[in-house]
Amino acid sequence: MESRTLVHPGIIADESPSTRDPTPVRWALIGIALAFFAVFLLLPLLTVFAEALRKGWGAYLAALTNPDALAAIQLTLLVAAIAVPLNLVFGVTASWAIARFDFVGKRVLITLIDLPFSVSPVISGLIYVLLFGAQGWFGPWLQEHDVRIIFAVPGIVLATIFVTFPFVARELIPLMEAQGWEEEEAAVVLGASGWQVFWHTTLPGIKWGLLYGVILCNARAMGEFGAVSVVSGHIRGLTNTMPLHVEILYNEYNYAAAFAVASLLALLAIVTLGIKELVERRVHRHSSPGSRENES
Amino acid sequence: MSIAIRHLSKRFGAFQALDDVSIDIGSGELVALLGPSGCGKTTLLRIIAGLEYADRGEVLLDGDDASHRHVRERQVGFVFQHYALFRHMSVFDNVAFGLRVRSRKLRPTEAQIRERVVRLLKLVQLDWLADRHPSQLSGGQRQRIALARALAVEPKVLLLDEPFGALDAKVRKELRRWLRQLHDEIHVTSVFVTHDQEEALEVADRVVLINSGRVEQVGTPESVYETPATPFVANFLGSVNLFHGRIEGGQLHVGEHVIGLDSGDREPGGGAVAFVRPHDFDLVPGWPAGSGLPAKIERVVSIGPTAQLELSRGDGEAGEPIEVHLDRQTLGRLGVREGDRVLLRPRRIRLFQTDALAA
Numbered sequence: 001m002e003s004r005t006l007v008h009p010g011i012i013a014d015e016s017p018s019t020r021d022p023t024p025v026r027w028a029l030i031g032i033a034l035a036f037f038a039v040f041l042l043l044p045l046l047t048v049f050a051e052a053l054r055k056g057w058g059a060y061l062a063a064l065t066n067p068d069a070l071a072a073i074q075l076t077l078l079v080a081a082i083a084v085p086l087n088l089v090f091g092v093t094a095s096w097a098i099a100r101f102d103f104v105g106k107r108v109l110i111t112l113i114d115l116p117f118s119v120s121p122v123i124s125g126l127i128y129v130l131l132f133g134a135q136g137w138f139g140p141w142l143q144e145h146d147v148r149i150i151f152a153v154p155g156i157v158l159a160t161i162f163v164t165f166p167f168v169a170r171e172l173i174p175l176m177e178a179q180g181w182e183e184e185e186a187a188v189v190l191g192a193s194g195w196q197v198f199w200h201t202t203l204p205g206i207k208w209g210l211l212y213g214v215i216l217c218n219a220r221a222m223g224e225f226g227a228v229s230v231v232s233g234h235i236r237g238l239t240n241t242m243p244l245h246v247e248i249l250y251n252e253y254n255y256a257a258a259f260a261v262a263s264l265l266a267l268l269a270i271v272t273l274g275i276k277e278l279v280e281r282r283v284h285r286h287s288s289p290g291s292r293e294n295e296s
Numbered sequence: 297m298s299i300a301i302r303h304l305s306k307r308f309g310a311f312q313a314l315d316d317v318s319i320d321i322g323s324g325e326l327v328a329l330l331g332p333s334g335c336g337k338t339t340l341l342r343i344i345a346g347l348e349y350a351d352r353g354e355v356l357l358d359g360d361d362a363s364h365r366h367v368r369e370r371q372v373g374f375v376f377q378h379y380a381l382f383r384h385m386s387v388f389d390n391v392a393f394g395l396r397v398r399s400r401k402l403r404p405t406e407a408q409i410r411e412r413v414v415r416l417l418k419l420v421q422l423d424w425l426a427d428r429h430p431s432q433l434s435g436g437q438r439q440r441i442a443l444a445r446a447l448a449v450e451p452k453v454l455l456l457d458e459p460f461g462a463l464d465a466k467v468r469k470e471l472r473r474w475l476r477q478l479h480d481e482i483h484v485t486s487v488f489v490t491h492d493q494e495e496a497l498e499v500a501d502r503v504v505l506i507n508s509g510r511v512e513q514v515g516t517p518e519s520v521y522e523t524p525a526t527p528f529v530a531n532f533l534g535s536v537n538l539f540h541g542r543i544e545g546g547q548l549h550v551g552e553h554v555i556g557l558d559s560g561d562r563e564p565g566g567g568a569v570a571f572v573r574p575h576d577f578d579l580v581p582g583w584p585a586g587s588g589l590p591a592k593i594e595r596v597v598s599i600g601p602t603a604q605l606e607l608s609r610g611d612g613e614a615g616e617p618i619e620v621h622l623d624r625q626t627l628g629r630l631g632v633r634e635g636d637r638v639l640l641r642p643r644r645i646r647l648f649q650t651d652a653l654a655a
Contacts, residue, residue: 182380185347188367189374190394190449200393204384 048266051259063249063257064264071237072245072261075153079228079241080221083160087217091168092210096202098169099176100184113169116162124162125230128155151233156241159227164217171213172206179205208282215279219272223265297358297371297452297485298323299344304353306339306509313339314350315509321502326479326486328500330493332532336509337489338377341455344487346370357453373446373484375456379438381430387441388426391416394449416444419478436467443475447482456488460495472499493533497521505529527648530571537618539570539589540650547587548645551611555642556587567650572642574604574621580639581632583610588639591618596627596634603627610637 053060063069097103098110116124130136132149142149149155183205187197203210225243232239234248242265249258299321306314313336321327329337342348344355346367354363362370382390391413395404404412417423420440430438439459446454459475460468476499479486490496496503497517505512505520505528513525524530531538541550548555548570555570583590590610594617597604605620605627618640622630632638 182376182378183382186374186376186380186382186445187393187397189345189347189372190397190445191368192393192397193368196397200397201382204382 045266045270048259048262051255052263054259055256059256060260060263063260066257068237068240069245069257069261072240072242073264075156075240076222076242078153079157079160080218082157083164083221084214084218086161087164087168088210088214090165091172091213091217092206094169095172095176098173100181110173113166113173116165121163121224121226122230125159125227128158128162128227128231132158150231151235151239153239155231156228156239159231160221160224163224163227164220167217167220168210168213171209171216175206175209176202208279212276212279215272215276219269222268298356299453299485299487300356300359301340301344302354302356304340304343304350304355306336306343306348306350312509314343317353317506317509317511319504319511319514321485321487323485324483326476326499326501327488328496328503329487329489329506330496330503330532331491331506333491335506337491337506338457340506341457341487341489344453345372345374345455347374371449371452373449373451373454375439375442375446375454375459377458377461379430379442381438381442381445383430385429386426387417387422387428387430387433388413390430390441391445391448393445412448413444416448419447419481420444434467435463436471439463439471440474443478447484451484454484454486456486458490459488460490460492468495475499497533505532507532524571524646527569527571530646530648535574535619537572537574537620538616539572541568541570542566543568543647543649548647550589551613553589553611554587555589555645557645557647569648569650570642571646571648572644574619575602576642576644577620577622578641578643579620579622579626579630579632580641581630581636583637583639586639588641591638591640593632593634593636593638598624598627607638607640 052063064073094109094113098106129150131138132142132155133139134143134150136150147154149158183201184197187201192200222241223243224241225247228241229244229247232241232244234240234244236248240248242261246258246262246265249255249261299319301317301319301321304314304317305312315336317336317340329340331337339348343350346362346365350363354361356362357365357370382393385393392409395409395412398404414423414426417426420443422437422440422444425433425437425441430441433441443456443459456475460471463471472495475488488499497520500517502515503517503520504514507528513520513529520529521533524533530536539548539550541548541555543549543557543566546557548557548568550570580588591607592610593605594608595606597606601623603622603624605622607618607620609615609618620640630638
């Protein structure tokens with residue numbers, strides 16, 4: 001997923017003239033990087049806000065307070081509020097099991113955790129349609145008992161959970177494996193119960209990594225389009241999340257409204273990146289070399 | 297609390313970590329489990345603590361079978377090799393942890409906890425570090441905090457895994473002496489694991505030598521050093537020279553040379569391995585006829601009161617150089633130098649019959 005390169009401060013300052021690239025090359029590289037960033041990242045972001053505000057603040061606010069838009073915002077928040085805590089619990093449990101125990105099927109579990117990343121979101125949605133849809137495996141049974149999953153909120157929640165499942169676990173597994181088991185063992189020998197061990201030794205060690213995973217998980221949960229699109233049925237005011245609402249408005253040539261709702265998602269992304277940056281700094285400070293073993 | 301280990305065996309896959317181990321440790325004793333890395337000593341320690349389970353055998357604490365008692369209820373203190381201090385807690389909170397996690401009924405008041413933690417920090421002479429975090433401490437300080445934390449719950453048994461392994465030589469020596477003093481003060485039954493024979497011999501009341509999951513010898517430091525029971529022990533404790541030969545007519549034949557034996561060493565004939573410590577040789581200049589092994593001095597390192605000589609076999613047999621320690625005066629009196637020929641006469645030999653070994 002994302003690459004987290006830890007750039008050492010001072011790496012440029014320490015470079016000797018013999019290993020430094022010639023100035024023109026340096027400027028060319030920086031120039032290309034900045035131009036690329038401007039055209040492909042900054043410009044679209046600005047476009048979103050520019051388009052959203054093209055008809056003025058009144059139209060912008062009207063687009064956001066439209067009942068359908070409000071329903072979409074509400075649904076998106078609801079889905080995230082269910083999917084993120086569940087994935088938090090699943091993620092911690094799965095990474096605990098993988099990092100701490102050896103068991104049959106461990107490799108398979110590690111591979112399966114990555115499945116949502118490797119499979120197209122559309123397929124993820126289709127899996128649930130095949131399982132719970134009218135013609136699906138459990139379809140008849142569900143219809144008999146009057147339970148609606150596909151084209152209803154439960155389906156959206158399920159698809160979102162599936163798609164966002166790896167974020168927390170992927171963040172925690174390497175962290176917990178690197179931290180080892182000794183502190184927990186020390187706590188057990190000192191008489192701590194299982195819950196006390198988790199609360200006092202495991203959690204403090206993983207909290208920043210955990211928060212980082214939750215932030216990414218949340219961003220994806222709110223922004224997921226493909227899988228949700230398949231299971232939602234696009235019923236206005238009922239099963240439209242924000243990304244789906246944006247698409248519908250756009251298809252209706254209602255650009256200003258589409259971009260207004262999109263601007264909310266963009267804002268969410270910016271805030272997420274901001275928090276992520278802060279958390280990342282904490283994570284690196286806590287796992288920086290020397291904080292664990294620095295006797296010489 | 298006394299510890300009795302009865303017929304303990306443990307496998308990790310195809311690896312036999314412990315093989316029918318039985319040891320008795322008396323109340324208040326300080327015992328070292330000594331052996332090369334991978335010999336199973338740490339596994340044994342972890343089984344005593346309850347962090348690992350044996351495949352067979354049992355651990356009796358004060359005569360009661362503890363095999364099925366949970367770690368929490370065994371009342372052991374464990375000091376981990378890398379200390380395993382809680383990184384995010386201050387030194388004070390680390391030491392207080394074992395008291396604070398107790399159930400409400402058994403938990404001392406916060407004032408009592410404070411008092412006990414301060415007392416323990418004074419005991420390990422680090423009360424001025426109470427507010428620091430583990431990352432701000434040196435290795436030796438962390439080690440002592442880990443010890444204070446283990447002692448806070450008033451364990452009946454103290455278990456230490458390579459307690460000085462990660463420290464530099466000087467600190468290690470200091471802490472060793474300090475641990476011995478501490479034990480004499482608090483007298484809690486203690487078992488520590490080490491691969492460093494010097495450490496084991498200096499600190500422990502008794503030493504348990506372990507090799508490949510088996511107990512080779514148990515005894516006081518003097519007895520295991522002076523009268524090793526097996527070739528492994530002879531080889532492992534201190535530096536030693538090894539000669540293969542045969543016993544015939546009350547003499548040891550090494551190649552074509554003959555070394556006279558004390559009556560005590562005269563075992564009936566057959567193949568034998570002889571161990572001679574570097575300081576148990578007499579040197580005779582030249583290669584006169586008679587009992588002894590001809591050798592050539594290759595190197596003399598004469599620093600401090602003892603001179604260390606490295607010799608090669610005079611009969612051209614390849615192999616490890618022979619190590620001999622002499623005091624400087626003796627070396628001066630003999631007047632031998634590098635390149636000289638000498639006859640080596642062992643004063644003390646530890647003999648093991650190889651036929652018996654094979655059996």
